[in-house]
Amino acid sequence: MFLYQKTLQFPVKVETTNPALAALILEQLGGADGEIAAGMRYLTQRYYMPLPEARALLTDIGTEELSHWEIIATIVWKLVEHATDEQIKNSPYAQHFANHGRNPFPHNAAGVPFTAAFFNAKTDPIADLHENMAAEQKARATYEHLIRMSNDRGVNQTLSFLREREVVHFQRFGEMLDKVQDYIYSKHRRRDDNLDYHRIRQEHDRYGMR
Numbered sequence: 001m002f003l004y005q006k007t008l009q010f011p012v013k014v015e016t017t018n019p020a021l022a023a024l025i026l027e028q029l030g031g032a033d034g035e036i037a038a039g040m041r042y043l044t045q046r047y048y049m050p051l052p053e054a055r056a057l058l059t060d061i062g063t064e065e066l067s068h069w070e071i072i073a074t075i076v077w078k079l080v081e082h083a084t085d086e087q088i089k090n091s092p093y094a095q096h097f098a099n100h101g102r103n104p105f106p107h108n109a110a111g112v113p114f115t116a117a118f119f120n121a122k123t124d125p126i127a128d129l130h131e132n133m134a135a136e137q138k139a140r141a142t143y144e145h146l147i148r149m150s151n152d153r154g155v156n157q158t159l160s161f162l163r164e165r166e167v168v169h170f171q172r173f174g175e176m177l178d179k180v181q182d183y184i185y186s187k188h189r190r191r192d193d194n195l196d197y198h199r200i201r202q203e204h205d206r207y208g209m210r
Contacts, residue, residue: 009067010161013154014078019093022079023109024149026096028072028162030106030114033138035072039065041119041135045128051183054125054176058132061169068162073104075155125184129177136170 028034042062049055080093080102088097095111106114119135122128143163147156 019091023092027109031108032118035069140166
């Protein structure tokens with residue numbers, strides 16, 4: 001399912017050594033609205049989508065989020081790669097350094113480790129797509145906050161790229177939500193409004209329905 005190319009989706013150019021900024025950007029490495037949470041969310045939810053194009057969308061975006069996680073890790077690394085002990089000691093990054101050194105490790109800006117509790121999969125395509133749209137909007141807002149906190153032009157260029165991808169993902173999920181709702185409610189709605197997604201998926205796979 002994965003094809004790995006040894007190039008970043010967007011080039012990371014860091015102009016400064018800034019452990020304090022690195023500590024903030026760790027939010028998108030291992031925070032609740034960060035890239036690893038997004039990737040795991042979409043790659044977990046994909047299996048129960050009733051349309052093949054919905055499964056493909058979640059696979060594609062989930063894979064892209066893993067590449068974004070690599071970009072964030074690269075930013076963090078470059079911000080601290082040449083930092084002196086004194087620069088680290090007098091910054092919020094010191095708490096991270098005490099446990100992980102300069103190595104990027106998934107936790108948020110406050111030091112809370114990444115956990116799978118940050119995302120969910122409900123076996124309900126409509127609920128999951130709504131969660132995904134909210135997640136993309138929250139990630140967009142986080143990138144905007146980080147850009148405001150950064151004075152590094154190269155870092156801000158990369159963060160702006162990632163912000164724009166969140167906007168595109170939000171739009172794609174919104175379009176897919178409309179398609180999934182139309183499919184479910186137009187062809188498979190029961191009188192009592194209880195939807196059996198397992199039955200829907202079985203029928204779709206059996207008859208190749210679109």
